[in-house]
Each structure stands twice: as C-alpha cells, then as structure tokens.
Amino acid sequence: xxxxxxxxxxxxxxxxxxxxxxxxxxxxxxxxxxxxxxxxxxxxxxxxxxxxxxxxxxxxxxxxxxxxxxxxxxxxxxxxxxxxxxxxxxxxxxxxxxxxxxxxxxxxxxxxxxxxxxxxxxxxxxxxxxxxxxxxxxxxxxxxxx
Amino acid sequence: xxxxxxxxxxxxxxxxxxxxxxxxxxxxxxxxxxxxxxxxxxxxxxxxxxxxxxxxxxxxxxxxxxxxxxxxxxxxxxxxxxxxxxxxxxxxxxxxxxxxxxxxxxxxxxxxxxxxxxxxxxxxxxxxxxxxxxxxxxxxxxxxxxxxxxxxxxxxxxxxxxxxxxxxxxxxxxxxxxxxxxxxxxxxxxxxxxxxxxxxxxxxxxxxxxxxxxxxxxxxxxxxxxxxxxxxxxxxxxxxxxxxxxxxxxxxxxxxxxxxxxxxxxxxxxxxxxxxxxxxxxxxxxxxxxxxxxxxxxxxxxxxxxxxxxxxxxxxxxxxxxxxxxxxxxxxxxxxxxxxxxxxxxxxxxxxxxxxxxxxxxxxxxxxxxxxxxxxxxxxxxxxxxxxxxxxxxxxxxxxxxxxxxxxxxxxxxxxxxxxxxxxxxxxxxxxxxxxxxxxxxxxxxxxxxxxxxxxxxxxxxxxxxxxxxxxxxxxxxxxxxxxxxxxxxxxxxxxxxxxxxxxxxxxxxxxxxxxxxxxxxxxxxxxxxxxxxxxxxxxxxxxxxxxxxxxxxxxxxxxxxxxxxxxxxxxxxxxxxxxxxxxxxxxxxxxxxxxxxxxxxxxxxxxxxxxxxxxxxxxxxxxxxxxxxxxxxxxxxxxxxxxxxxxxxxxxxxxxxxxxxxxxxxxxx
Numbered sequence: 001x002x003x004x005x006x007x008x009x010x011x012x013x014x015x016x017x018x019x020x021x022x023x024x025x026x027x028x029x030x031x032x033x034x035x036x037x038x039x040x041x042x043x044x045x046x047x048x049x050x051x052x053x054x055x056x057x058x059x060x061x062x063x064x065x066x067x068x069x070x071x072x073x074x075x076x077x078x079x080x081x082x083x084x085x086x087x088x089x090x091x092x093x094x095x096x097x098x099x100x101x102x103x104x105x106x107x108x109x110x111x112x113x114x115x116x117x118x119x120x121x122x123x124x125x126x127x128x129x130x131x132x133x134x135x136x137x138x139x140x141x142x143x144x145x146x
Numbered sequence: 147x148x149x150x151x152x153x154x155x156x157x158x159x160x161x162x163x164x165x166x167x168x169x170x171x172x173x174x175x176x177x178x179x180x181x182x183x184x185x186x187x188x189x190x191x192x193x194x195x196x197x198x199x200x201x202x203x204x205x206x207x208x209x210x211x212x213x214x215x216x217x218x219x220x221x222x223x224x225x226x227x228x229x230x231x232x233x234x235x236x237x238x239x240x241x242x243x244x245x246x247x248x249x250x251x252x253x254x255x256x257x258x259x260x261x262x263x264x265x266x267x268x269x270x271x272x273x274x275x276x277x278x279x280x281x282x283x284x285x286x287x288x289x290x291x292x293x294x295x296x297x298x299x300x301x302x303x304x305x306x307x308x309x310x311x312x313x314x315x316x317x318x319x320x321x322x323x324x325x326x327x328x329x330x331x332x333x334x335x336x337x338x339x340x341x342x343x344x345x346x347x348x349x350x351x352x353x354x355x356x357x358x359x360x361x362x363x364x365x366x367x368x369x370x371x372x373x374x375x376x377x378x379x380x381x382x383x384x385x386x387x388x389x390x391x392x393x394x395x396x397x398x399x400x401x402x403x404x405x406x407x408x409x410x411x412x413x414x415x416x417x418x419x420x421x422x423x424x425x426x427x428x429x430x431x432x433x434x435x436x437x438x439x440x441x442x443x444x445x446x447x448x449x450x451x452x453x454x455x456x457x458x459x460x461x462x463x464x465x466x467x468x469x470x471x472x473x474x475x476x477x478x479x480x481x482x483x484x485x486x487x488x489x490x491x492x493x494x495x496x497x498x499x500x501x502x503x504x505x506x507x508x509x510x511x512x513x514x515x516x517x518x519x520x521x522x523x524x525x526x527x528x529x530x531x532x533x534x535x536x537x538x539x540x541x542x543x544x545x546x547x548x549x550x551x552x553x554x555x556x557x558x559x560x561x562x563x564x565x566x567x568x569x570x571x572x573x574x575x576x577x578x579x580x581x582x583x584x585x586x587x588x589x590x591x592x593x594x595x596x597x598x599x600x601x602x603x604x605x606x607x608x609x610x611x612x613x614x615x616x617x618x619x620x621x622x623x624x625x626x627x628x629x630x631x632x633x634x635x636x637x638x639x640x641x642x643x644x645x646x647x648x649x650x651x652x653x654x655x656x657x658x659x660x661x662x663x664x665x666x667x668x669x670x671x672x673x674x675x676x677x678x679x680x681x682x683x684x685x686x687x688x689x690x691x692x693x694x695x696x697x698x699x700x701x702x703x704x705x706x707x708x709x710x711x712x713x714x715x716x717x718x719x720x721x722x723x724x725x726x727x728x729x730x731x732x733x734x735x736x737x738x739x740x741x742x743x744x745x746x747x748x749x750x751x752x753x754x755x756x757x758x759x760x761x762x763x764x765x766x767x768x769x770x771x772x773x774x775x776x777x778x779x780x781x782x783x784x785x786x787x788x789x790x791x792x793x794x795x796x797x798x799x800x801x802x803x804x805x806x807x808x809x810x811x812x813x814x815x816x
C-alpha cells in the first residue's frame with residue numbers, strides 16, 4: 001500500500017492548495033447583488049462591501065468625460081447616482097433606458113462609485129400589436145450625450 | 147406556413163417519443179421490426195425538424211414579421227448572412243437549432259451503425275431520442291419559434307423587425323454559436339454509446355473505439371467555438387479582453403474541460419483497461435455539463451452581459467438534469483462489477499500517474515469554474531444573499547492550475563507506462579530543462595519580475611522543446627533508414643502514428659496559446675480626451691488624432707476618428723476606430739482599429755466625442771496573436787489525429803521506427 005501513500009499525499013497537496021487558493025481572501029472577490037431599496041436599508045454596511053446594484057439608466061442622465069461617466073440608476077421611484085471610473089470602455093448596450101448593473105462601492109458622499117458596469121437593452125418587442133415603426137434614431141452627434 | 151412549422155415540431159415530438167418506446171420495447175421483446183421502425187422514426191424526426199427549421203429560416207429571410215421571432219431578431223436591412231445567423235440569434239430559434247443538430251447527429255449515428263453494434267444500438271437510439279424529446283418539448287410547448295404577433299385574435303405583422311443584436315453582426319459571431327452547439331450536442335453521442343454499452347453490459351471497450359472520432363470532432367468544435375468567442379470579444383467588445391470569466395464563457399469552458407479529461411483518460415482504458423468507472427463518470431459529466439451550458443446560456447439564471455436570450459425555461463432544464471443525473475448514477479452504481487479495473491498503478495513517475503494527475507487537475511478546474519459560476523445561485527440558496535465572485539478569483543485559481551497542466555503536457559507523454567527510469571528522465575528532460583532555466587535567467591536579467599509570467603515562459607519553452615525533440619528524433623531515424631529528406635520524414639513519422647504526433651501538435655498549440663495568455667501580464671492602457679492635432683505616447687507608439695468623419699448606410703450610422711500611429715518617429719499608418727449606431731435596434735457598437743503584429747497589438751477604441759474632443763482609449767497587448775496561432779495549431783493537430791494511422795495494421799513496424807529511448811515505441815503511442 002506504500003505506493004498509494006505517495007499518490008494520496010500528492011493528491012492531498014494539490015487539492016489542498018486549490019482549496020486554499022479558492023478560500024483565502026475570498027471576501028475581496030465577493031460582490032453582493034442589491035436593489036436600490038435594499039441598498040438604502042443597509043446603513044453603514046453599505047460602505048464596507050462591494051456591491052452590484054441594478055436598475056434602469058434614467059434617460060438623459062448620462063454625462064461623459066474622458067475619465068468618468070455619470071448617470072442615474074432608477075428603480076421604481078428610487079434613484080441612485082453613479083459615477084463610473086473604471087478603465088474599460090462601457091459596454092455598447094449601455095445607453096438611455098437600458099437595464100444596467102453597476103459594480104463597485106457606495107461612497108460616503110451618497111454617490112455610488114462603479115468600477116464595472118454591465119448593461120443589457122430593455123426587451124423591446126413585447127408583441128406590440130400593430131406597432132408603429134420605431135422613430136428614426138437620432139445620431140448622437142458631437143454632444144455630450146454620447 | 148406557421149401552422150406547418152408548428153405541426154412539424156409537434157409531430158416530431160410524438161415520433162421521438164415513439165422512437166424511445168419502440169427501441170426499448172423492441173429490444174426487450176426481441177422484435178427487430180419494432181427496433182427498425184424506431185430507427186425510421188428518428189429519420190422522420192430529422193425530416194420534420196428540417197421542415198420546421200426551413201419554415202422559420204424562410205420567414206426570417208423573406209422578412210415575414212408576423213412571426214414574433216423574426217421581428218425580434220431580424221430586420222429588412224440586415225445582410226443575408228446575418229439573417230441566416232438570426233436562426234440561432236434568439237432563444238426559441240437557438241433551441242430549434244439544437245433540436246435540428248441533435249436529430250442530424252442521430253441520423254448519422256443510426257445510418258453509420260445500421261449493421262454494427264446491434265446488441266446495444268436500440269439503447270443508443272433510445273437515449274438520443276430521449277434527449278430529442280426534451281428539446282422538442284421545449285420547441286413545441288415552452289418556447290415555440292412559431293408564435294405570431296396578434297391584435298386581439300387577428301394575426302398582424304410589424305413593418306420591420308428589431309434586428310439582430312448588432313454586437314452579433316460580426317462574421318466570427320455568426321459561426322461561433324453553431325460551433326459551440328455542434329460541440330454541445332455532439333457529446334450526446336459518446337454519452338449514448340457509453341450508456342448503451344453499460345445497460346447491456348457489453349464486454350470490452352467497443353463504445354470507446356466507436357466514439358473516439360466522434361469525441362474528438364466534438365471536442366474540436368468546442369475548441370473552435372470557445373476560441374471564436376474569445377476572438378469576437380477581443381475584436382468587438384472594445385476593451386481588448388478575450389476572456390472575462392463571464393458565466394456564458396464559463397458555460398462553454400466546462401464541457402471542454404470535461405471532454406479534455408475524457409479524451410485523456412480513455413487512453414488509460416484502451417491501453418491498460420484501467421479507470422473504467424471514471425470514464426463512465428466523465429463522459430456522463432461532460433454530457434450533462436453540455437446541457438448545463440445550454441441552460442446557463444439560454445436561461446439567464448446567472449447575471450451576465452451575454453444574456454441575449456432569457457426566459458423561464460430554467461425549471462425544465464433543472465428537471466431534465468436532475469432526472470438524467472439520477473438515472474446515470476443509478477446505472478453506474480448498479481453495474482460497478484462490470485467496470486472493474488484490469489491493472490493497478492505502480493509508480494508516481496509513470497504515464498498512468500501523469501494521466502491521473504491530468505484528470506485530477508482538469509476535474510478540479512472544472513469544479514472550480516462551476517463553483518464560481520454558480521456561486522450567486524448557491525449563495526442565494528444558502529444565505530439568501532446573491533453574491534458573485536469576480537474575475538480575480540478565477541484568475542487566482544486558474545493560473546496555477548493552467549501552469550500545472552502546461553508542465554504535465556510536457557512531461558506526461560514522455561513518461562513510460564508503469565514506471566520511468568531515472569536514466570530516461572535525464573535523457574528526455576535535461577536539455578529542455580537547462581534551456582528553460584537559461585531563458586528564465588535571461589528574462590530575470592532583462593528586468594522581468596512577474597512571477598507567473600516567468601514560470602509560464604519557462605514552462606512554455608520546456609514543453610515546446612520536448613515536443614520538437616520528439617519529432618526530431620523520430621524523423622531523423624526515418625530519414626536515415628528510408629533515405630528521405632527531413633521534412634518528408636516528419637510527415638512520414640506523423641502519418642505512421644497520427645494519434646501520437648497529432649496529439650503533440652495539439653499540445654504545441656496549447657503551448658503557443660499560453661505564450662499569448664502570458665502576454666496579458668504586460669498589457670498597457672490609457673484613456674484620453676484629444677483635440678485634432680493632439681498626441682499621446684503609449685509604449686513605443688506615438689498617436690496623433692488628425693480628424694473625424696461621419697456617414698450612414700442602410701443598416702447603421704457611423705462616426706470615426708483618424709489617428710496617425712508612429713513608432714520611434716517612423717510612420718506606421720492611419721488607424722480609424724469607429725463608432726456605429728444601428729438603426730433598427732438603435733444600439734451603438736464600437737469598431738476598434740487594430741494593428742496586429744506577432745510581438746504586440748496596438749488597439750484603439752473610439753469612445754465617442756466630448757465637446758470637440760475625441761475620447762480615445764488606447765491599448766497595447768503583447769503576444770496576443772499567439773493565442774490565435776496556437777488555436778490554429780490545435781485545430782491542425784486535431785485534424786491530423788483524426789487521419790487513420792498508416793501503420794495501424796502493421797503494429798510491429800512501430801517498433802522498428804524505434805524512437806531512441808529505453809521504452810519500446812509500441813508501448814507508448816499517443
């Protein structure tokens with residue numbers, strides 16, 4: 001059985017290392033999904049955890065500069081102002097009215113600082129009977145709304 | 147038309163149920179006519195699903211926007227290629243596509259095995275048909291692609307559709323889903339053969355020999371699908387990443403990891419009659435991971451940028467998975483005696499052991515990815531809080547796992563079966579080892595301090611050298627013996643044992659891909675607001691914004707910036723990153739400007755205008771092209787391994803070929 005001892009030892013070492021890698025510092029990698037309502041009820045906890053907050057991007061609220069993008073997330077009556085300061089460009093699906101998930105931390109200033117934003121288009125054709133053609137898209141020219 | 151389509155899937159559903167019952171009852175009652183009729187039913191299913199698919203595709207092609215599905219995923223201005231691709235661009239259509247692929251595979255399997263494996267073919271048919279029933283049920287009752295737009299009860303059409311998601315209107319993306327699906331669906335075949343052989347307690351490994359090529363082709367499709375997805379993300383999403391540990395990406399990686407483990411561990415069963423239970427578990431796990439992958443992609447259960455298709459199909463998939471896994475586990479546990487191993491492990495430094503560890507690590511990585519992907523679901527079930535894990539967590543685990551697999555790739559094939567002598571270890575590994583140490587020393591001296599990058603480059607060189615030496619030794623012998631030139635001898639060598647040398651080529655592809663992955667440790671990035679005439683510097687490049695242009699065509703409006711690129715003053719060319727807004731979906735996309743070179747890519751993204759300034763995001767990605775080169779090598783290697791070996795029937799000659807090592811060549815084919 002001695003040779004199986006060697007195998008067992010190696011297997012334990014490998015699996016042990018992986019478990020250690022998977023669990024050590026996992027708190028740093030965790031993000032909590034919250035709605036805006038839940039976020040408001042979190043109190044001081046809101047400032048200590050990494051959060052992922054979902055909502056609709058309020059139309060017309062997107063303001064872009066070179067380094068940051070500011071926008072309002074809306075969910076029912078609740079609003080949350082968000083500053084995105086991550087390094088990656090925002091996804092193409094991020095635009096007025098799209099559903100977005102902002103990933104980051106709540107600041108003491110009441111603004112949510114996102115380091116990552118995911119977005120998807122609000123579903124469009126919910127079988128609108130005899131639907132009119134969508135209004136012709138306005139090319140967002142050199143205005144800040146881009 | 148819509149009624150023909152809906153009727154066709156409904157009939158196909160009924161016939162698939164008949165095929166399951168017919169083949170099982172026919173087998174139990176020993177009624178060959180019933181078995182035959184079940185097989186014919188599968189052909190009929192293929193015909194009906196093809197009709198249904200034809201109806202759907204022609205509706206999309208001709209712009210029949212009474213179809214909800216056509217209105218959702220296509221519009222008139224779209225190019226024909228993307229109209230066809232719209233077939234799998236949404237949930238209902240992609241599930242119909244799944245059904246169609248599965249029925250096509252089933253027809254091929256039944257036709258090619260019509261005179262073979264009669265003892266367990268009825269069960270193979272029954273299992274394939276069961277999976278078919280599940281997907282046809284979804285097509286018929288849950289997410290029918292033949293729903294019509296209607297006001298009150300009158301069917302109406304909209305003038306134009308929403309258009310396919312513009313992000314998907316990209317050539318690689320049009321073929322990425324079919325590739326992945328061909329891979330996902332294909333694993334149903336080895337699974338069905340394994341189960342058929344288990345149910346009837348077939349002696350020997352017939353199912354492995356029959357499905358070896360299936361498994362490899364399927365694995366090849368999965369590999370292509372994954373790489374195309376990565377290439378798409380890199381070229382289209384505008385942030386230069388090719389892998390973000392997104393749930394949908396993970397969903398495609400999981401069955402690939404399982405399949406890779408399976409492809410390696412079946413060799414243990416073929417050569418040594420070991421690991422039989424393990425192979426049954428692996429082939430089943432891989433199949434269920436394929437189903438899970440379809441489920442993750444299609445249900446949107448885990449939040450994901452990819453969730454192009456969402457819906458309430460989750461509970462059906464969970465039910466199917468639960469029943470399938472329970473049935474498979476029962477079968478394997480009930481027939482453990484039939485799966486007894488014929489040999490034992492002897493030494494830690496042996497081929498068997500390297501396979502064992504390769505499997506352990508692949509499975510561990512598979513489990514880790516699965517755990518991380520489902521963590522939001524698990525944590526919500528346990529703590530009532532939905533918690534996700536970020537890419538950094540995946541990287542922390544997967545980088546060491548990847549490096550360990552990389553080194554196994556190099557040493558595993560050179561270990562002898564049973565045990566390896568110290569002498570052969572030294573002969574095989576001394577020079578590659580020394581060369582990699584020299585490389586790492588050189589890189590350290592040149593100032594590279596990234597720990598994982600150093601290890602990775604060292605391992606890459608080591609593995610590459612061991613593979614090259616294998617080719618060199620074998621080819622030199624053949625060249626001397628048969629008076630051939632060296633290049634010809636390499637071809638001859640490979641042809642004599644395609645599995646082994648094709649496998650080496652696949653390994654070489656993996657090495658090259660790791661070179662590309664390692665380049666990511668040295669990425670550069672900056673983001674600036676630039677007026678016409680402004681310059682910035684990134685790496686060794688100087689970038690100057692010249693001007694901007696805009697225009698439109700039928701499908702989209704566009705605006706781009708002309709950026710002049712210079713390297714150390716030398717003019718390299720103009721780069722024109724572009725932003726588009728698609729008319730039908732009113733969604734912007736970014737067309738990055740890319741200067742691809744083997745050493746590094748210069749990658750520019752035009753993020754729009756701020757006042758009269760261009761918002762320009764510039765990146766330098768070292769070595770990233772080697773990922774695509776590695777992928778092509780991997781594809782080539784797999785194709786080589788699919789070619790029948792020249793010396794299959796004259797096994798003795800492989801010994802004459804005699805690779806100069808203590809181990810007879812015959813004992814170590816790959």
